[in-house]
Amino acid sequence: MALVRTYRALLLAGFQQMAxxxxxxxxxxxxxxxxxxxxxxxxxxxxxxxxxxxxxYTVGDFAAYYVCLAWVTQLVMAWxxxxxxxxxxxGRLSAKLLRPLHPIHYSIVDNIVYKVTTLPVLAVILxxxxxxxxxxxxxxxxxxxxxxxxxxxxxxxxxxxxYIVASLAFWATRMRTANTLWQRASFVFAGQxxxxxxxxxxxxxxxxxxxxxxxxxxxTEILQGTATPERAAFILVGQVAWLIVCxxxxxxxxxxxxxxYSAVGA
Amino acid sequence: MIRHGRxxxxxxSAEIKNELAYRLNFVLGLVEMLLxxxxxxxxxxxxxxxxxxxxxxxxxEMIALTGxxxxxxxxxxLIFAPSFEKLMEYVRLGTLDFTLLKPxxxxxxxxxxxxSIVRISDSVLGFVVLGVGLVMLGExxxxxxxxxxxxxxxxxxxxxxxxxxxxxxxxxWFVRVDNILAIFWAFTDAGRFPIDLYPGWLxxxxxxxxxxxIAVTVPAEAISGRMSxxxxxxMLAGTAFSVTFASWFWRRxxxxxxxxxx
Numbered sequence: 001m002a003l004v005r006t007y008r009a010l011l012l013a014g015f016q017q018m019a020x021x022x023x024x025x026x027x028x029x030x031x032x033x034x035x036x037x038x039x040x041x042x043x044x045x046x047x048x049x050x051x052x053x054x055x056x057y058t059v060g061d062f063a064a065y066y067v068c069l070a071w072v073t074q075l076v077m078a079w080x081x082x083x084x085x086x087x088x089x090x091g092r093l094s095a096k097l098l099r100p101l102h103p104i105h106y107s108i109v110d111n112i113v114y115k116v117t118t119l120p121v122l123a124v125i126l127x128x129x130x131x132x133x134x135x136x137x138x139x140x141x142x143x144x145x146x147x148x149x150x151x152x153x154x155x156x157x158x159x160x161x162x163y164i165v166a167s168l169a170f171w172a173t174r175m176r177t178a179n180t181l182w183q184r185a186s187f188v189f190a191g192q193x194x195x196x197x198x199x200x201x202x203x204x205x206x207x208x209x210x211x212x213x214x215x216x217x218x219x220t221e222i223l224q225g226t227a228t229p230e231r232a233a234f235i236l237v238g239q240v241a242w243l244i245v246c247x248x249x250x251x252x253x254x255x256x257x258x259x260x261y262s263a264v265g266a
Numbered sequence: 267m268i269r270h271g272r273x274x275x276x277x278x279s280a281e282i283k284n285e286l287a288y289r290l291n292f293v294l295g296l297v298e299m300l301l302x303x304x305x306x307x308x309x310x311x312x313x314x315x316x317x318x319x320x321x322x323x324x325x326x327e328m329i330a331l332t333g334x335x336x337x338x339x340x341x342x343x344l345i346f347a348p349s350f351e352k353l354m355e356y357v358r359l360g361t362l363d364f365t366l367l368k369p370x371x372x373x374x375x376x377x378x379x380x381x382s383i384v385r386i387s388d389s390v391l392g393f394v395v396l397g398v399g400l401v402m403l404g405e406x407x408x409x410x411x412x413x414x415x416x417x418x419x420x421x422x423x424x425x426x427x428x429x430x431x432x433x434x435x436x437x438x439w440f441v442r443v444d445n446i447l448a449i450f451w452a453f454t455d456a457g458r459f460p461i462d463l464y465p466g467w468l469x470x471x472x473x474x475x476x477x478x479x480i481a482v483t484v485p486a487e488a489i490s491g492r493m494s495x496x497x498x499x500x501m502l503a504g505t506a507f508s509v510t511f512a513s514w515f516w517r518r519x520x521x522x523x524x525x526x527x528x
Binding site: 027028030031034035037038039041042043045046049050054055132176177180181184187188193194198199200203 | 294297298301302305309312313315316317321445448449452453455456458459464465468
């Protein structure tokens, strides 16, 4: 009950802060849109040159895939690992650790506020892209139902994974390399370059074995409606498994990390 | 010119001394760049497992283009991006006074003062990737292609420089322009593919407002011998215009600068 009250207060403060920087949050959305549009354009060019389809993917399928990917990416996105580096480096974490609330709650609130304020705009932009490229969705009602737990699992997985990366800041003051490694792994394995089915077999195998695809590409396939019931089940099982693993790792890393942490200057 | 060269040389040596104090940082920066360039090449290779050409560009040509993309980025990120980032801070704090008092061109000083040495790796890797692409292309490069490449590459960097200078000049009137720069960074990602690939609105943006598209595509066309004379002429004229405009706009903006104590 106390937690609900705390969250209400934090959310209210968050929305008020966000209202001051409306343009800024719109600009950040550009980052969410540009990369999917770039790869969409490349695949459209390839598909058109080959008479409208690549390995069964038509122009409309690619458009649907990348629109869904942009939407999923925005829904699962979390910046905690970048912010955390800054807070540890500046020693600001000390103040937060003294408060009776785990720092993770502040990240959750910031995350919710950002998404609620940006999603309406993103929706409009993505609808325009859908129409412009003639996106072809195969989504059935059951896809939508399965998408809900899948996207929640993906967001949780992304968030916890981000916190594992962030916790490394307790030991190393320079985290950019770890973040870059994560970003580039996502670039290759999460389905940003291509829908996983179009990648070489050995890359597909790696994508299924690593957690990144379960954060972005997998829920995208469900939302787009290309996933069969068996594949959807496979995705959900993979997401739950990775979430359990990541949470366990996070618990260990965090407990050790806080002990190792000595604020810069303390 | 020689004097400016000497000043620039002293900036470089100061930055190198500074950088030598953080060697691990330098190595990690290099590792990051290898990751970024490697995965970008991977993306191109994945696309080409499904196609023989990308809008008329063959695999060797696309690899060369990727090399040019990192060459241009390296050119911008090495000198201009870090200098302009500092410039915005100086304007906000009023410490630009110190730069204006120095007996050299203020535009030169603010554009080149800060150099991020690590980013040389962008250019070096860009060159390597470009070289790989050219070897795969297997055709002898004509002297004309080489000259045209060098010229259009310089033009490309100059056009992007002009855009950045114009954007940061806005900071004389609006204090927070880092957001406007964020637009530029968001669009740079689009330079990794030839500009003719994109739908009309994006192609227009990448050719005019955020010219990263032509800055990469035109030199890549030049070196692979597919640039038309009209493109070459338009590139030279466009560069001359944008450099002149940016320089004029900078002087215009400087007059609105009021300094720290005013």
